[in-house]
């Protein structure tokens with residue numbers, strides 16, 4: 001298959017052009033797959049969500065979406081996938097809660113690359129198992145976008161998790177493979193997807209797994225998920241929202257004091273960065289009032305956390321993620 005964006009292809013810069021693209025793709029998809037079923041790993045990220053919405057429009061219930069919850073998603077993420085795709089758009093959605101399986105395999109594993117490998121491998125195993133339960137599927141849809149093809153050092157290529165089993169031997173359906181990210185978002189909006197799905201910040205495939213530093217434990221993971229939800233909620237109230245904003249929970253404890261007694265608790269680190277291509281990143285100013293609101297909410301509601309830090313390190317030398 002040709003992997004060069006056709007020179008004649010117009011840049012999708014507005015809803016009108018997005019609608020033309022959608023109509024074209026709907027016909028192409030229908031011609032490619034006919035009455036057959038198509039499988040899609042739907043993470044809820046921008047790319048897979050747009051592919052899901054396009055295929056739904058083209059083939060309806062013949063699209064079978066599999067959403068694997070690895071237990072490392074942000075608060076409310078799986079719920080949103082179910083709400084938008086199953087409840088609102090009527091998609092055929094298989095939801096798999098594989099949290100225990102992932103956390104069991106990650107137990108005591110502290111090496112970041114090993115963590116990524118385990119998450120990637122189990123993801124494929126779980127997806128493969130679900131796929132084999134669906135009869136007669138010969139097509140696999142993927143949210144490949146143009147930078148995935150052109151930038152061998154692109155984020156997805158570099159840190160891949162959601163890569164799918166090559167041995168599945170299915171014909172690929174890749175309707176957005178010539179689109180740049182901004183075009184994908186315009187198409188997503190034209191398809192009626194909510195803004196908080198289409199314009200959301202990048203989130204790594206291994207999810208909170210690489211932000212729960214060292215060996216993942218359930219208590220730290222839950223604390224991270226809660227703190228992250230608070231950070232997202234407060235940062236999204238700002239006029240200038242940074243490119244990426246999240247929390248990290250390191251694997252050390254420090255002293256706190258409660259009811260006149262000293263005790264050890266976790267720290268939460270707030271990370272906020274601006275970047276164009278994730279190769280370099282700067283740290284924007286965040287109003288101190290926002291930081292203190294975040295601090296107070298985390299300290300008063302997140303179990304086990306007694307310290308909140310703000311990371312002002314830029315890339316280079318510090319990477320955006322901690323692992």
Ligand code: XMP
Pocket residue numbers: 116155156159160161202203204205206210244278315318319320321322
């Ligand atoms: P770093 O930490 O290398 O991150 O400065 C650059 C960008 O890549 C994202 N990132 C990942 N994305 N899987 C992903 O899909 C990963 O394992 C992964 N690690 C980092 C990071 O969030 C940032 O946007």
